Amino acid sequence: MKQEKANITVDLNRCPQNHPCPSVNICxxxxxxxxxxxxxxxxxxxxxxxxxxxxxxxxxxxxxx
Known part of the structure; x- marks a missing residue:
């Protein structure tokens, strides 16, 4: 059985893009x-x-x- 890859999407309207992203370090x-x-x-x-x-x-x- 082949496992399908996940797809990550970032909503640019919700992401402030003005600081280090806290989610990056948790990955x-x-x-x-x-x-x-x-x-x-x-x-x-x-x-x-x-x-x-x-x-x-x-x-x-x-x-x-």
Whole structure:
């Protein structure tokens, strides 16, 4: 049985993009990353779909699908 990869989406209207993203440090595989204060992005090859980033985002800007 083939496992389908997760997909992380960041809602730019909810993400303030003015500070280090707290969800980046909670990612157990380092799949979520941030350049400067830009919105976080994800390396989907490393993402295991655990959802920790979604639960940890204080703005509710990250979703996993």
């Amino acid at each position: 157990p595989t380092g799949a979520l990353y941030q350049n400067g204060f830009d919105a976080p992005a994800a390396d989907m090859e490393q993402c295991i779909g655990c959802g920790k980033c979604v639960r940890y985002c204080p703005m509710g800007a990250i979703s996993l699908g």
